[in-house]
């Protein structure tokens with residue numbers, strides 16, 4: 001059974017039984033969680049190599065459960081997708097992240113992150129009204145469209161249909177589109193021919209062993225060349241060491257994200273630790 005007193009996502013992820021039963025239980029509690037405000041946003045810096053200057057942030061959701069403590073999105077996003085509450089949760093996430101970006105802009109001016117990335121799930125993209133919703137939220141929060149990046153996984157886009165239509169509509173609005181966990185899907189390169197992409201987020205798995213000559217380094221090199229050739233922006237994900245950052249920079253990567261540069265943190269820690277502290 002799940003323990004209820006742990007304090008970190010990692011611990012909970014390890015302790016909770018990864019069963020359909022657990023998913024169902026979390027899913028059933030999502031409604032209450034939304035109604036009683038149990039979700040929080042944390043923000044992770046996306047920085048410029050090699051010096052680490054703050055350029056953008058990725059907004060990541062957390063569930064601050066009254067008994068279980070912090071629950072990782074890897075555990076509840078699938079449940080929210082399954083029961084459809086991701087639509088409502090996703091709107092809250094988008095609104096909260098945009099409102100935060102506008103506040104930083106007001107407080108920090110040019111020192112504020114230029115762009116905010118928000119993760120959008122397959123089910124949201126499949127909603128015919130999603131692009132209109134984004135437009136409304138930008139309007140209501142005062143967020144300039146050019147400052148928003150939407151991160152989608154390859155699987156969410158694969159299959160085309162409404163998801164592709166939504167991405168085209170968002171792109172026409174001026175929202176930037178990032179392909180998340182790039183390189184891990186079934187048709188990564190194929191998608192670049194059909195999806196209006198601006199940013200490739202090169203998956204952590206290619207960064208992990210990049211300092212050892214081998215497959216990872218070869219793939220990371222190929223991906224930066226593809227990105228450059230297509231005029232896209234590449235972001236290396238999951239950078240944990242100075243050695244990885246140096247090697248990525250040597251390969252031509254200009255942007256990176258990972259624990260080496262900063263973990264995801266909530267406000268007001270983000271302003272205090274990241275905005276003030278980065279060069």
Ligand code: C2E
Pocket residue numbers: 044059060061072073074077093119120121151180181237238239240257258259260264
């Ligand atoms: P993702 O979009 O690929 O987000 C990156 C994940 O990697 C985050 O986990 C982040 O905390 C973690 N990470 C960042 N740097 C490092 C590093 O250097 N080392 C390691 N080991 N991990 C690092 P998180 O916040 O637990 O989110 C997990 C996944 O849940 C996300 O993967 C995303 O797919 C989903 N997710 C998170 N927030 C949202 C959201 O607001 N909406 C939706 N639809 N999905 C979300």
Ligand code: CA
Pocket residue numbers: 058119151180
């Ligand atoms: Ca992401």
Ligand code: CA
Pocket residue numbers: 180181201203237
């Ligand atoms: Ca990712």
Ligand code: CA
Pocket residue numbers: 181
């Ligand atoms: Ca991921």
